[in-house]
Amino acid sequence: MEKPVLKALAGKSKKSPVWMMRQAGRHLPEYRELRKEYSFLQLLQAPKAAAEASLQPLRRYDLDAVIVFSDILVPLQALGMDLDFRPGPYIANPLRNLAEFRALPPADFQTAAGSLMEALQILRRELTDTPKTLLGFAGAPYTLATYAIEGKSSKHFEFVKGWLYQDPSGFREILDKLADLTIEYLLLQVEAGAEAVQLFDTWAGELSLETYRESILPSTAKIFEALKKKEIPTLLYANGASHLIEAQIESGADAISVDWRRDISFYLDKIPTTIGIQGNLDPSLLFAAPEKIIQETTKILQATKGRGNHILNLGHGLHPTTPIEGVQAFVDTAKNFEPAN
């Protein structure tokens, strides 16, 4: 069966498919119900419930992709790091020097990600004979490093950036090792059923273009190179990263997921037609009235039509308080759009 998202990632799409970052999760009342039974960590370890959370948005919206319910920090658990959510990620034993990093045990994905792999297998079975693409994902090495080093979401990233500025070669060693870990992790996800994967470099936008290109990009590019060899379609996303676009197009990703801080026309100019574009409605726009959502979504669809490799998405994850009607208006606009007009 033809799968619109895979077609777009191959550059052969006639009409933009649609899905949303964080489409599974808190904005859905049925997810909040599920969370009464499972803490976030428990949900990650319960394959059936995680698969259920991944499928919930499909029952409301006609989306073209299902992204498995998981968390970008699972690989740090596989390295023996003590991950908790309070409710943001919290690591009790962050790494503050290279020796600590080198002393980490080999990754144990069987324990840390066995449930995720099982959830992917369930999802792949559930999606048989549907045109829905099953997506896996991982955090990019720099973003993993920020959590491994800061221990939590940071406002200023003083430890991680202090380290990066102070000891670039040690920092590169860390990123390179995290890249290998991520390759292993994503290949496992593909083996379990993921048909394409997205790399989230959540905090890369905090860096300058020059620092990103010199110190971060090589580790990201290493991942995409390994996946390309296996013909696995790939996407790269970073929030607040319009200033990094010139480096992101050198990453080797099949498509770049872009935020809303620049108009789609800016990205259409910057990104070569051989690379796909995903995005880029401001998720806060879904709090406006349906007419406004339809208008702004249509603008993006008009601007990207004919490109063959656009995937409609938000410029950032769906906000937890987003009204269902706003999401519906967004998805319906994609579905009702006629590229011929």
Add this chain to the structure above:
Amino acid sequence: MEKPVLKALAGKSKKSPVWMMRQAGRHLPEYRELRKEYSFLQLLQAPKAAAEASLQPLRRYDLDAVIVFSDILVPLQALGMDLDFRPGPYIANPLRNLAEFRALPPADFQTAAGSLMEALQILRRELTDTPKTLLGFAGAPYTLATYAIEGKSSKHFEFVKGWLYQDPSGFREILDKLADLTIEYLLLQVEAGAEAVQLFDTWAGELSLETYRESILPSTAKIFEALKKKEIPTLLYANGASHLIEAQIESGADAISVDWRRDISFYLDKIPTTIGIQGNLDPSLLFAAPEKIIQETTKILQATKGRGNHILNLGHGLHPTTPIEGVQAFVDTAKNFEPAN
């Protein structure tokens, strides 16, 4: 006496002067001592202590400007809004519709900002016969609106952006009124002793260039136009706003304070030589070793020398945990720099 910062704002500087956003405050042990006696809100209402906090950094570092210790949200207090710090700003009675906004009482700066004006008077006296420039400041209308509407620092700005997208003309009315309020407030600061003023548009970087230019810039430009008529030198700062630079140069500010996400050469290319540039070292770099700080600071000074209107600063406020030695290395590099070489 010649004042290097004022000279730079007039485009006639031979060497970049230096100061730092948030130079007064938590990174200084003597400030933390002061805070044992005064809560943050109490400090804003205690002119002598606020003046003391403003002067503390001068005793350690040879800075060219003193910025008065205050908070960008004082004008909301003047409008009768109930401002608290927990420890981030918290407004118990945020505004959620235009009627509530229109019903606000006229601004009472005498009650809300009398102490600030007194602090400025003290500072101006203290700085007599020194080459130090006394800076006043205010939050830009959009940033004031985010706090007035969200009630606190927001992750997603759903209320404010929902409103902005939904009802652009109502939102413009709010920004225009906040612009008038800000003009009044900054003129009072100048009357009390401020020699130049900086407008902080803290959250503008969350908007797209198109939204910023169309909906936000007119209110900011109105402020700079009013101040230009009175020949008051002005600066504009927004964090994470390299994508807004094309609109910021249309604001009418004498100088634009730029962040570190693009190299200084990017800003030198983009900003006409008739407009000054302030910035742009990543404040996280001050956690690195002095040699690295000296190297990166020197790069900025080399790149901007001869421009005549560069003011060395950080790309964002000083982080509260910054080591004194890091700050010292930054300031000393500026002082020791010989533009002739």
